[in-house]
Amino acid sequence: MRSRNVYLLIFILALFGFALWSIVPLDRNVFGREGLRLGLDLAGGSYLVYQADLSGINGTEDEIMEGVKGVIERRINALGITEPVIELQKQEGEYNIAIQLPGIADIEKAKEMVGLFTVLEFREQDAAGNFTVPATGTVTVNGEEKELVLSSRYFKENTYVTLDQLNRAFLIFEMDEKGAELFKQITTRLLGKPLAIYLGDEPLRGEDGQIIAPTVEEVIEDKGQITGLNLVDAQELSRVLNAGRIDVPLGRWVEGEFESSVPLYERTVDATLGQDSIRKSILAAVIGIVLLLVFMILYYRLPGLVACLSLAVYGAVLLSIFKLVPVTLTLPGLAGFVVSLGMAVDANVLIFERTKEELRGGRSLGAAAEAGFNRAWTAIRDSNITTFIACIVLIWLGGTLGALMVRGFAVTLLIGVALSMFTAIVVTRTFLRLIIGSQVVTNLAAYGVKASQTLRNAK
Amino acid sequence: MMDFVGKKQWFFLTSGILIVIAIVSLVISQIQLGDPLRLGTDFTGGTSMTFQFSPPVEQSQLRDEMAELGYAEATIQNAGEGNFIIHIREITSEEARELAEKLGAELDSQAEITDYYLVSGTVAAETTRNAVIAVIIAAVAMMFYIVWAFRRMPSPFRWGTCAIIALIHDVFIILGIFSLLGWLAGVEIDALFITGLLAVVGYSINNTVVIFDRIRENVSRHISPDFAQTVNDSLVETLGRCLNTALTTLFVLLALFLFGGATIHYFVLVLLLGVIIGTYSSVCISGQLLVVWEKREWRALLPFAKRTA
Numbered sequence: 001m002r003s004r005n006v007y008l009l010i011f012i013l014a015l016f017g018f019a020l021w022s023i024v025p026l027d028r029n030v031f032g033r034e035g036l037r038l039g040l041d042l043a044g045g046s047y048l049v050y051q052a053d054l055s056g057i058n059g060t061e062d063e064i065m066e067g068v069k070g071v072i073e074r075r076i077n078a079l080g081i082t083e084p085v086i087e088l089q090k091q092e093g094e095y096n097i098a099i100q101l102p103g104i105a106d107i108e109k110a111k112e113m114v115g116l117f118t119v120l121e122f123r124e125q126d127a128a129g130n131f132t133v134p135a136t137g138t139v140t141v142n143g144e145e146k147e148l149v150l151s152s153r154y155f156k157e158n159t160y161v162t163l164d165q166l167n168r169a170f171l172i173f174e175m176d177e178k179g180a181e182l183f184k185q186i187t188t189r190l191l192g193k194p195l196a197i198y199l200g201d202e203p204l205r206g207e208d209g210q211i212i213a214p215t216v217e218e219v220i221e222d223k224g225q226i227t228g229l230n231l232v233d234a235q236e237l238s239r240v241l242n243a244g245r246i247d248v249p250l251g252r253w254v255e256g257e258f259e260s261s262v263p264l265y266e267r268t269v270d271a272t273l274g275q276d277s278i279r280k281s282i283l284a285a286v287i288g289i290v291l292l293l294v295f296m297i298l299y300y301r302l303p304g305l306v307a308c309l310s311l312a313v314y315g316a317v318l319l320s321i322f323k324l325v326p327v328t329l330t331l332p333g334l335a336g337f338v339v340s341l342g343m344a345v346d347a348n349v350l351i352f353e354r355t356k357e358e359l360r361g362g363r364s365l366g367a368a369a370e371a372g373f374n375r376a377w378t379a380i381r382d383s384n385i386t387t388f389i390a391c392i393v394l395i396w397l398g399g400t401l402g403a404l405m406v407r408g409f410a411v412t413l414l415i416g417v418a419l420s421m422f423t424a425i426v427v428t429r430t431f432l433r434l435i436i437g438s439q440v441v442t443n444l445a446a447y448g449v450k451a452s453q454t455l456r457n458a459k
Numbered sequence: 460m461m462d463f464v465g466k467k468q469w470f471f472l473t474s475g476i477l478i479v480i481a482i483v484s485l486v487i488s489q490i491q492l493g494d495p496l497r498l499g500t501d502f503t504g505g506t507s508m509t510f511q512f513s514p515p516v517e518q519s520q521l522r523d524e525m526a527e528l529g530y531a532e533a534t535i536q537n538a539g540e541g542n543f544i545i546h547i548r549e550i551t552s553e554e555a556r557e558l559a560e561k562l563g564a565e566l567d568s569q570a571e572i573t574d575y576y577l578v579s580g581t582v583a584a585e586t587t588r589n590a591v592i593a594v595i596i597a598a599v600a601m602m603f604y605i606v607w608a609f610r611r612m613p614s615p616f617r618w619g620t621c622a623i624i625a626l627i628h629d630v631f632i633i634l635g636i637f638s639l640l641g642w643l644a645g646v647e648i649d650a651l652f653i654t655g656l657l658a659v660v661g662y663s664i665n666n667t668v669v670i671f672d673r674i675r676e677n678v679s680r681h682i683s684p685d686f687a688q689t690v691n692d693s694l695v696e697t698l699g700r701c702l703n704t705a706l707t708t709l710f711v712l713l714a715l716f717l718f719g720g721a722t723i724h725y726f727v728l729v730l731l732l733g734v735i736i737g738t739y740s741s742v743c744i745s746g747q748l749l750v751v752w753e754k755r756e757w758r759a760l761l762p763f764a765k766r767t768a
Contacts, residue, residue, distance in 0.1 A: 041574075041722060049582075107552060252579055266577040268552060273509070273573035273722075280720040287718065288711030295707060331723045332651055338715060339658060339730065342708030343665075346700075349707070350669065353700040379672040382608050383665035386601050390661035393597045394654060397589045406654045413658065 005437065008430040016313045019320035026323070036323050038102075039330035039408055042278055044271025045102040048114065049264045050250040052095045065095050068248045070239055071199070072097065072114055096264065097250060107268050111261070120152040120204070120244045122186070123196050131196040131203060131213065137185035139178050150186055152244030154179025159241045161234045169234040171226040173241065180222040187219045197237070204240070206233040281334050288338065292345060300352050302446040303432065307348040310427040314344050318419055327415065330408035340416020343387065347424030350376040359449045365436050373429050380421060387417050461698070464691040467747035474628055474744060481635020488638040496634065497534065497641030499649035500546055500576055502590075504583035507546040508555055509574035509721065515541030516566045524565050528558065536645050538721035542573075546647060549577060574722070590653040594630075597657055598623060601664050608668070612675055617752055622667045625745035629663045629736045630656060636732060651726040659733025662708075666701055666741035673697050674746065686753045690746045698742065705738040 027035040040047055052068065054061055069088050076084045076099070085100040101110055123131040134149040156174040163169055175183055186195075194213040197204045203211045212233060214226045229237065251260035293311070296304035318337070322329060355372030363371065394410035463470075485495040500507040512521075518537050525533045525545070534546040550558070552575050563570035578586075606619040633656060640646035673693040683689045712734065716727045751757065 111552075253581065254579070262551075263577065264579045265582050266552070266575070268575040270571070270573040273511075277720050277722055280718055281715065284714040284718040285711070288714030291710040291714070292707045295710065299703065331720075332654065332726060335715060335723055335727060335730065336658075338711045339662075339708065341711060342704065345707045346665075346704040349700050349703045353697075353703070357696065375676075379669045382672055383668045385604060385608075386664040386668060387658075387661040389600045389604060390597050390657045393593050393600070394657055397593045406650050409651070409654050409658070 005430055005433050008426065009434060012313060012427055012430060016316055019313075019316040022320045023316065023323055031324060033323055033326055036319075037326040037328045038274070038278075039328045039333065039405075040100065040102060040267065040274075041269050041331045041405070042274045042329060043102050044269050044274040045100065046107045046110065046266070046268040048099045048101070048111065048266050049089075050097045050099075050114065051252045051264055052097065053249045053251065053253075053258045053260070054095065061095065064248060065097075067239075067242060067244070068250070069097060071244065072099065072250075076101065076110070076114070103271060111263070114250060120240060121198050122150040123198050123203075124186075124190055125193065131198070131211070135186045135190070135195060137182035139181050141178070148178070148182060150179070150182045152241050154182060155241050155244075157242055159238045161231070161238050163231070168227065169229055169231045171229060171234045171238055173224055173226075173238075175220075175222050175224070183220045183222075183224065187216045190216045191219065192216065199240070199244075204237065206230065212237065277331055281331065285334070285338065289341070292341070296345065296348075300349075300447075302435070303348075303352045303355065306428055306431045306435065307345065307352070309431060310348070310423045311341070311344060313427050314341075314419060314423040317423075318416060321415060321419070322412075327411060328408060329412075330405055332405045332409035333412040336409040336412035337416055340413050340420055343384065343417050344420030344423055346383075347376075347380045347420055348428055350379055351424060351428065356447070356449050359444060359447060365444075365447070366433075369432050369436055373425070377425065380424065384417050384421055388414065391417070461695055462691060463694045463743065464687045464747055464750055467743075467750070470743040470747060474632075474740070477632050477635070478628065481631050481638070484635050484639045484642075488642045491642050496638045497645065497647045499647035499652075500578050500583070501650040502583050502587045502648070504578050504580035505546060505548050506550050506555065507544060507574075507576045507578075508572050509538065510543050510545060510559060510562065511571045511573050512541040512543070512563075512566070512568045513571075514568055516568050518543065520566055521545075521562070524562055527565075528561060534645050534647060536647065538724065540721075542721050544574075544647075544721070549579075552577075586650060590650065593653065593657065594660075597660060598626065601626070601660070605664070605668065605671075609671065609675060612678070617749065618671055621745050621748040621752065622664060622671065624748060625667055625740040626660055626663055628740050628744060629659065629733065632736050633659065633729060633732055637729075646725060651723070652729055655726050655729030655733065659730060659737055662733060663737030663740060666704075666737055667745045669700065670694060670697050670741055670746055671749075674749070687750045690750050694742060694746055701738055701742055705734055708734050 022030045052065060054064070065088055069086055073084070073086050076086065083102055085098075087098045087100075089096040089098055099114060101107075122135040124133050124135045126132045136147050136149050138145055138147050140146070154176050156176055159171065159173040161169055161171050192215065194215045196211055196213040203213075206212050207230065212229065214228060226234070226237070249258070249260040251258055251262050252264040253259075293308045296307050298304070300307065318340075321327065327333070351372050354376045355368050358368035358371045359365070361368075391410045391414040394406055395414070488497070489495045518535060521543060522533070522535055525531070525535065525547075530545075530547045532547065536544040536546075538544050555572055555575055559570040559572050562568075602619045602623045605622050606615045609615040609618040612618060637646065637648055637652070641648070670693060673696055674690055677683075677689050677693050677696075678686075682692060709731065712727055712731045716724065716731055719727060
């Protein structure tokens with residue numbers, strides 16, 4: 001029994017040590033994680049949710065939305081935003097695209113970029129050598145002659161990249177009927193001249209920042225290839241060409257009408273407000289926690305001190321989990337952390353109150369502490385399960401319910417409560433057993449019970 | 460020894476008065492605002508912004524100026540230190556920036572938007588529906604859990620029902636307080652309010668379960684032939700734990716409420732009120748309801764009824 005406790009102690013100390021190592025200092029790189037991941041209410045930034053207009057598309061929605069996501073990722077990355085998170089959410093057959101942009105200043109620019117169409121258009125040079133002229137051709141559609149711009153709409157979905165023996169990349173593509181006709185006219189006209197590829201008003205650029213503008217070397221009809229690109233650029237181009245076959249405007253549906261470029265949901269928090277919130281919550285948390293620790297020690301004496309130690313383990317491990325998983329910390333998440341701290345104390349309080357009762361009932365210290373733990377366990381378990389139920393319901397429905405904030409609270413509370421059961425049952429218990437077992441402190445007053453209160457002495 | 464069960468009529472009376480006040484407030488709010496609670500952006504859609512004025516301006520000035528600019532319907536909440544949370548019909552972030560400039564110029568102050576929030580009507584409707592579903596599912600799941608946890612007791616359904624009545628009691632009082640704040644101080648409820656409410660529900664049930672757990676244990680130990688006595692003993696035995704847990708949680712929440720900033724001010728208030736009311740209902744209502752049910756003393760629920768011997 002004794003040796004088991006020693007092993008447990010070593011395990012706890014190792015865990016504590018690991019947790020401390022991983023979080024001090026907070027911005028140290030541990031397993032590729034630098035610092036805590038802060039939600040936009042703490043770090044500042046924007047959260048945008050758009051719906052997609054998929055009318056007229058049958059069957060391949062999943063694929064197309066993946067492509068749209070890729071195009072948006074490309075645009076956002078081009079803005080130089082660090083760590084954007086772009087999620088595809090599917091609910092009851094409706095697609096939402098949720099975009100998190102941490103710390104961005106110019107939200108208007110970002111919205112403009114996101115709201116753009118996904119179709120790529122080809123442009124030729126004007127007299128000054130700038131790519132301002134859309135590359136057009138004339139095609140007969142339903143018996144009518146139409147002037148159309150060559151775009152990714154007319155590419156077949158099998159664009160791919162291959163390498164020759166010299167490791168040069170080839171982008172191979174096929175055109176549909178209209179595309180073949182357009183391509184034939186344009187390449188005949190522009191033989192020996194470059195064609196650039198545009199996404200809205202932005203040209204596609206390679207890794208080196210140069211505009212991608214392959215030169216027309218021969219007349220292309222239904223099949224063609226682009227050479228001279230490096231592998232990464234070629235793969236990227238093939239991906240956006242595949243994604244850009246169909247126009248998917250982003251915006252929102254209002255009573256059956258599609259409003260393009262208007263987000264369904266938008267939140268932008270100023271970075272200074274975030275910093276202010278961090279400062280204030282840390283101050284509040286420190287004041288609250290100090291009060292809590294003082295109360296525990298004054299009221300429960302030695303076990304209170306032990307509880308404080310196990311709370312230190314709790315806090316360190318929880319922060320470590322937040323950093324390593326990583327869990328995105330939001331303001332409500334911080335509140336969840338605080339409530340879970342209350343629950344962690346609660347488990348200890350349940351045990352100590354029970355131990356006190358057993359001591360007053362005349363049991364020996366060791367027996368009282370064991371009975372305290374065993375009897376308190378059912379109450380701890382039963383009571384925490386109700387909190388779990390609330391958390392799970394919130395996580396489940398939280399995706400739409402105020403989006404990020406609700407889920408942030410529920411996730412931190414859930415992790416916190418689960419961990420609090422562990423610290424109370426394993427950490428506090430091991431500490432207490434070792435102290436009682438070593439018989440360093442045997443005075444009952446140290447456990448908050450006057451000797452005259454025990455049943456044995458009362459008689 | 461303290462007699463919690465013997466004073467049950469007083470507790471029922473107190474709770475009854477609180478619930479009546481809550482209902483009256485909800486009705487007044489329904490008449491005045493069209494909703495029992497003042498609904499925030501999450502539930503109605505529109506735009507909500509936090510304006511930071513330096514130097515600070517008066518709320519009345521701000522209200523007049525907003526009305527002048529064509530936003531007479533704006534809900535304005537004072538969040539302290541020159542911060543105001545304004546909820547109006549949907550405007551774009553560009554229009555919001557223009558509004559901030561106009562307000563700053565008219566009020567001789569610098570206005571900055573620190574938090575811009577737009578919710579479409581369609582999302583808002585979905586959020587409202589999900590909030591209702593969340594509360595119902597949570598309540599039903601918790602009730603089933605309690606019925607299961609107390610399945611070895613005679614009539615486990617009774618334990619579950621009593622716990623849920625205490626829970627509904629807590630929810631009603633908190634709703635009442637926030638509807639009061641809504642029509643008196645312009646406080647709006649948002650998705651975080653529902654989150655706080657569910658957390659509180661979890662916390663309150665948590666307390667009730669600890670007490671019921673002790674009653675369960677004491678019943679099986681046959682400490683007293685009288686069920687009322689057993690319940691009272693259990694309440695007294697768990698009182699220290701209930702109060703201490705509430706106190707330690709309150710310390711931290713109070714610190715967050717006082718120093719934690721505007722964004723989660725009312726969220727923390729829900730939690731604070733919830734911990735207080737949840738502890739009260741656990742100690743003073745739920746166990747007593749069990750006794751009333753066990754002894755069929757339904758008259759005890761009525762105020763000033765004669766005590767049965």
